[in-house]
Amino acid sequence: GAGVSQSPSNKVTEKGKDVELRCDPISGHTALYWYRQSLGQGLEFLIYFQGNSAPDKSGLPSDRFSAERTGGSVSTLTIQRTQQEDSAVYLCASSLWIGGTDTQYFGPGTRLTVL
Template sequence: GAGVSQSPSNKVTEKGKDVELRCDPISGHTALYWYRQSLGQGLEFLIYFQGNSAPDKSGLPSDRFSAERTGGSVSTLTIQRTQQEDSAVYLCASSLSRRGPETQYFGPGTRLLVL
């Protein structure tokens, strides 16, 4: 079946602009995670959603970052007033549920470059 998809695959933006990154999880997966992979910080957790529950935002690095998940499916990660240190690959993952140690399936990522 279809895996996790993310768009765009690449995004180049200017410092100070806002960007939106999209994630389509695997159909039927209720848990959705965002991670960031950067040269300086490695892989780090950002935020996750479980169904209609309030998201866990504990990994967001600043209030310029926000995310929403509409209808329990598609998620959008928004970065406002982008900075050069936001340049990274943003990864989305989904799993059947967060009520247990389920396997997370990853999308190909969005490579963000802030000039």
């Protein structure tokens, strides 16, 4: 079956512009996660959605970052007024979130470059 897909694969934008990154999770997966990976760094958790529960936004670095998940499936991560330090690979993952396990499957990522 299809895996997690993300679009665009690459995005170059100018400082101050808004960007939207899209994630299509694996069908049937109830949990969806956004991570950020800066050059040479580990994965930084941003936000996750689990079913109909309120999202955990504890990892969002500033109020310029927001995300939504429509219909329990597709998610969009929005970064407003982008800054150069926002340049990173943004990874989306999804999982079934069965109690005791949370094997997350990752999408190919979006490489964001803010000039």
